[in-house]
Amino acid sequence: GEQVEQLPSILRVQEGSSASINCTYENSASNYFPWYKQEPGENPKLIIDIRSNMERKQTQGLIVLLDKKAKRFSLHITDTQPGDSAMYFCAASRGQVVGQLTFGRGTRLQVYA
């Protein structure tokens, strides 16, 4: 199948600390891995993505790591702020069909003071 497992489902971190979300995928041909943030009542929005020709990508306090051998990728949010509280979804392309994505079930991140 084309399952994407995402853990944890709920993550509580103190403001200023780091938060990490991990995803695994099944299809070794997957080559595109986006991360979406969804605030309550809003639509998912792309925050960062990585393609299979990279192992690491960083932008504005977000780091994505990709381990193709282990079929694992992760999102790391550094110096978390209350505004980072939201649902986060990872996704993986279905083989090399970039537009077809399989989503993880989501992680609810709660940043507390």
Added chain:
Amino acid sequence: EAAVTQSPRSKVAVTGGKVTLSCHQTNNHDYMYWYRQDTGHGLRLIHYSYVADSTEKGDIPDGYKASRPSQENFSLILELASLSQTAVYFCASRDRYEQYFGPGTRLTVL
């Protein structure tokens, strides 16, 4: 920025009734998608289309039909709505990589 709109934004339907959800994009994207979102399930693909007048089944197409009459418009049709179809529905369009989601339609079937 990509513009994807959906209508209605919320709807209450009766079991066995017909429901049509509409999506409109102004980005000239070829690919469009319909997803449903349920708590604990993330986003699941119902139907998608890569060209007008053609639609493809996604992972959970049962109980849904789709229509793409033009590049800009993509509809999701529930011919006989059921309680299990209560969910939030998102439409999306795609450029080369990124999918742009509409604001969603909250459907409640009673």
